[in-house]
Amino acid sequence: MADEKPEPGRRLPRAQRREQILAAATEAFARSGFAATGLDEIATEAGITRVILYRHFDSKTNLYQAILDRMCARLDAHLEEPVGGFTDASTDGLLRAAVESPAGFRLLFQHAVREPEFKERIEKFRADITAAAYLQISAVVPDEALARWAAQLAPVVAIEAIIAWLDAGQPDPARAAARVRQAVTGVIGAAVSSDVDCTLLHSANVEGPPS
Amino acid sequence: MADEKPEPGRRLPRAQRREQILAAATEAFARSGFAATGLDEIATEAGITRVILYRHFDSKTNLYQAILDRMCARLDAHLEEPVGGFTDASTDGLLRAAVESPAGFRLLFQHAVREPEFKERIEKFRADITAAAYLQISAVVPDEALARWAAQLAPVVAIEAIIAWLDAGQPDPARAAARVRQAVTGVIGAAVSSDVDCTLLHSANVEGPPS
DNA sequence: CCGCTTGTTGACTTCAACGTATACATATGC
DNA sequence: GCATATGTATACGTTGAAGTCAACAAGCGG
Missing domain, CATH: 1.10.10.60 (Homeodomain-like)
Known part of the structure; x- marks a missing residue:
């Protein structure tokens, strides 16, 4: 040791x-x-x-902020394009950022978000992605409360899926992004209805805004 | 104010x-x-x-432990049956516990799990459910690392789905459990393969161990 | 070789939060 | 009414972590 x-x-x-x-x-x-x-x-x-x-x-806070800034910058770099939607590119970007700095990824999304002093800095990301998710989801889910539920959940699932994937040793990296996306899709499917078939979901899948 | x-x-x-x-x-x-x-x-x-x-x-720690114990007891009460699998009953139990004490639920699964001093007490739950999930999932997912990934993720998604549902104002409570389960199912589907159709998944859904 | 920078060590101050003690107020039960 | 239990207010003691300071050691560039 x-x-x-x-x-x-x-x-x-x-x-x-x-x-x-x-x-x-x-x-x-x-x-x-x-x-x-x-x-x-x-x-x-x-x-x-x-x-x-x-x-x-200068201080502990200062150091922490530097770390947060750095990680946010990394995310910005990987999501540089307008984060206009919960698109394939978003997932890819998140994944690459997570691979670059697993600890930073965990720090941001498991700790910093729940620390009142610092969460504001990260809230921006969550809000953007959630808003994007809401737009897509509300097109498929009429009930507003349900749509908000799914929109809150979708990004969280993406993030947790990535963290669990890191913990599992990053298996099958080539298809990781696709799997994460599919997990999210599955979650959205849960909001559509409990009786409808999953296959409906594929039409709700995302390619970014059309043209 | x-x-x-x-x-x-x-x-x-x-x-x-x-x-x-x-x-x-x-x-x-x-x-x-x-x-x-x-x-x-x-x-x-x-x-x-x-x-x-x-x-x-007696002390801050003491108080915290009391809260954790209390919440764990609540969970135990709702999952009283052998937690033999990631079954419908588990989801229901989690949901009922969360409704009874939303703050306690969040405390356990968003904070306490990441506090080295206290996580051990909760680890039991996570380990049990994860193990159960692994059993079910490994029957459908041959790749071991991938199965571990999904087994780690499934309980987390269930919990996050419940928390997001609380945050969204507990919409459509009658179908909440079904939706949570479906979200989990969707996640498992992501581990099976990125190309296979979701419908396969329904066979992987759970009714408890077959007789 | 000289000076600047990076590093160590150890003692020190500050401060906030945990935890304790004492004296006093007031409901409630017998 | 009087004892007991609940509650307040205020002050104090203790501890651990943040942050500072000064003296010394040693690499590295000129």
Whole structure:
């Protein structure tokens, strides 16, 4: 059980050290969230002292924000196109972001969303995707409350599907996106009616806005 | 914006006060989790002083455990039968528990599961349901990693579906259980293959172990 | 070799939250 | 009415984590 030691020899150039701290902190925060994670824990995980943390970040909050910003930027990069719909590209983008930084992905969607101080920053994504989902779903589901239910649920399922896929060891990466999308489709199907056949759903599937 | 005041007049019999504290604390903890929720916050929300909290619970941890135990007991009550499978009864039980105490439900499955100190107590449920799900799913999904993925995901989707349903105002309660089940079914379908038709899935649906 | 930067160590301050203690007020039951 | 249990108010003690400071060590570029 040797601690992770990214550097048996010590000195690193500033930028690189900063990246390393961000990575370590992301892992640490992803385990227990902001409040329950100590700076010493982070420092140890990064193989340095708490004092050094403060030569790179003004405060714990500051560090956390940096991590969140970074992850949001990653998402933005992968969803660069107008997030106009819950399209195939969205799923792909989410997946790529998750593969790039699994811990960051978990941190954002399992912890940060539930931390009142920080959730606002992420709310934007959720709101956009949910709104897009609502547009698509309300076309198929007449009942408004039901449509809102499905619209709330769809993005969550996409995200949880991705996280579970990460946990399972990223099996069959080529078809992962398709499976995630199908899981979402299945969920939407549940809102349409409990009696209707799943096959109806395929017509509700998404290709983005037509022309 | 008057604060919630469950008791403008004050004195309550001990047992009743205790219940009220538990309820208030559940709400408070459900918002931000254990570490980020202060006792003063809870006391205020319960309409009393922090001192009174200590006449009912030895410590913050103690209080939290009581809440968790209580919610676990509720779940046990509703899933009393052997949780032998991811059956219709399981979904119903979850739903009823969630309706009884939405905040408790959220607390358990959105916060407590990610708090290393406490997750063990809940892990039992998750493990049981996941194992049951795995049994059913592995019968339909040959690839082991894929089956594990779906088995992890299925309970999460059930829970998130229920939470989203609560958030949407519990629309169409009569069919809620059926919809949740169908959402789960849809997810499982995603693991079977991305090309196969959903209808196959119905054979994978569950009635409990065959005689 | 000199100076800057990166790093360590250890002691220190601050502060918020947990937890305790004491004195006082007032309902309720006997 | 009096004892008991519930409740308030306020102050205090304790602890752990955030954040700071100063002295020292050692790599690396000029």
